[in-house]
Amino acid sequence: MRIVKLGVWVLVLYLLQTVFGRLISIYGAVPSLIAAFSVMFSFLAPDDKEAAYITVIAAVLAGSCAGHSFPFEVLLIGAGSVAARGLAGYFKHIPRLLRLMVIVMVFTALLITGGYYIANRSINVNTLLYVLLPQLIYTMACALVMYPFMMRTLFKKTEKRLLVI
Amino acid sequence: MKLFDKKWRVALVVVAVIAASGFVIEHFAGINPISAAVNSVLSPIKNGFSYIAQSISNGVDFVWEMRAYKEDNEKLAAANADLKRRNRDIEAYREENARLQELLELKNSLDSLDTVAARVISYSGTNNCEFIELGKGSLSGIAEGDTVITPDGVVGKVTEAGPAYSIVKTILAPSAAVGIRVTRTGGTGLAEGDDDLAKEQQCKVSFLDRTTTMIVGDQIETSGSGGIYPPGLAVGSIVSISADSSGGLNHAVVEPAVDIDRLGEVLVIKGN
Numbered sequence: 001m002r003i004v005k006l007g008v009w010v011l012v013l014y015l016l017q018t019v020f021g022r023l024i025s026i027y028g029a030v031p032s033l034i035a036a037f038s039v040m041f042s043f044l045a046p047d048d049k050e051a052a053y054i055t056v057i058a059a060v061l062a063g064s065c066a067g068h069s070f071p072f073e074v075l076l077i078g079a080g081s082v083a084a085r086g087l088a089g090y091f092k093h094i095p096r097l098l099r100l101m102v103i104v105m106v107f108t109a110l111l112i113t114g115g116y117y118i119a120n121r122s123i124n125v126n127t128l129l130y131v132l133l134p135q136l137i138y139t140m141a142c143a144l145v146m147y148p149f150m151m152r153t154l155f156k157k158t159e160k161r162l163l164v165i
Numbered sequence: 166m167k168l169f170d171k172k173w174r175v176a177l178v179v180v181a182v183i184a185a186s187g188f189v190i191e192h193f194a195g196i197n198p199i200s201a202a203v204n205s206v207l208s209p210i211k212n213g214f215s216y217i218a219q220s221i222s223n224g225v226d227f228v229w230e231m232r233a234y235k236e237d238n239e240k241l242a243a244a245n246a247d248l249k250r251r252n253r254d255i256e257a258y259r260e261e262n263a264r265l266q267e268l269l270e271l272k273n274s275l276d277s278l279d280t281v282a283a284r285v286i287s288y289s290g291t292n293n294c295e296f297i298e299l300g301k302g303s304l305s306g307i308a309e310g311d312t313v314i315t316p317d318g319v320v321g322k323v324t325e326a327g328p329a330y331s332i333v334k335t336i337l338a339p340s341a342a343v344g345i346r347v348t349r350t351g352g353t354g355l356a357e358g359d360d361d362l363a364k365e366q367q368c369k370v371s372f373l374d375r376t377t378t379m380i381v382g383d384q385i386e387t388s389g390s391g392g393i394y395p396p397g398l399a400v401g402s403i404v405s406i407s408a409d410s411s412g413g414l415n416h417a418v419v420e421p422a423v424d425i426d427r428l429g430e431v432l433v434i435k436g437n
Binding site (some may be wrong): 049162 | 173
């Protein structure tokens with residue numbers, strides 16, 4: 001059942017980012033949903049194996065729609081997910097959502113800036129401000145929306161009750 | 166530290182191998198086989214969802230552009246109304262032009278007579294088109310007794326000529342009389358107005374020569390007798406015939422050639 005849920009999550013995000021990208025775009029900015037999901041899942045997942053699988057799948061899916069930036073996207077999503085997983089055990093005095101958003105922000109900033117540079121071989125302040133910054137903000141907003149849904153559907157704690165006869 | 170757990174090391178190696186192989190193969194072969202494989206597998210799903218996306222996009226665009234559509238619609242409706250009005254005007258001008266053209270041709274055909282064109286400005290409101298008013302009068306040379314005609318036939322004669330208006334008694338008026346001739350046979354008679362027939366926009370022919378034969382549909386024209394109307398102008402056609410007790414012809418009902426209740430412009434023959 002959990003595999004099905006994960007498959008639905010990944011497929012829906014992939015379709016949203018690719019097929020429905022034009023519909024959900026705001027002033028041309030399309031959020032990097034798969035990459036954000038991969039990082040968030042790696043951060044939140046209780047099981048290393050599951051997180052590793054999702055990282056590989058998400059990296060390949062995100063890379064496959066990145067054109068010539070494929071190696072960069074795959075590597076960065078892999079590295080970002082590993083870093084998110086590693087940082088999950090640190091700075092526990094900071095609220096989890098805040099830590100997660102900082103990681104998503106840094107990772108997404110690197111991803112979209114690097115991806116843009118590789119695709120266009122140039123970058124300037126205007127591009128950063130008017131193209132990449134909106135995409136970054138939009139991705140973070142989507143991550144904030146995704147977080148409660150992920151918690152409810154993928155990481156819901158089951159209550160253990162003692163049956164007293 | 167979890168960062169270096171075995172599973173994560175494997176995942177990182179897998180990711181690095183995928184990235185490197187993708188880069189190398191794309192560099193040499195020009196195509197990334199992993200991207201191609203993923204896209205090939207997922208393209209049917211994407212294709213199916215693209216229809217949904219397109220439908221949603223069209224719906225969103227439609228709603229988004231509703232206001233613009235509404236404004237366009239209002240502008241087009243106004244433009245349409247304006248064009249319809251212009252079209253009506255053009256149609257009216259065309260009809261008027263045709264009438265005036267016919268009137269001009271009639272005027273030219275009557276070049277031996279002195280004529281003046283005038284517009285019908287009103288009808289008498291109390292009877293059945295028995296009197297009409299023209300927009301020209303004595304200042305245009307119109308005088309009492311002048312004949313009024315249209316290209317279709319006789320209308321009547323002027324009974325009063327003011328400076329800038331004229332009153333015309335039509336052939337439907339009970340006291341009107343026109344000397345007529347049956348075009349087919351040459352028989353003569355008198356066309357007169359009748360109150361009852363005037364309601365039907367008709368008049369009657371009486372005082373016919375007993376030798377005259379007449380059938381429904383016969384055309385009648387002015388005979389020129391009496392000197393009021395020039396000969397040969399169409400008066401109308403016979404629509405019914407009644408006989409007296411001896412079987413002789415009593416009178417016939419005539420449908421005027423001119424549609425008297427729909428007159429626009431007429432020609433006045435001056436001083437005949």
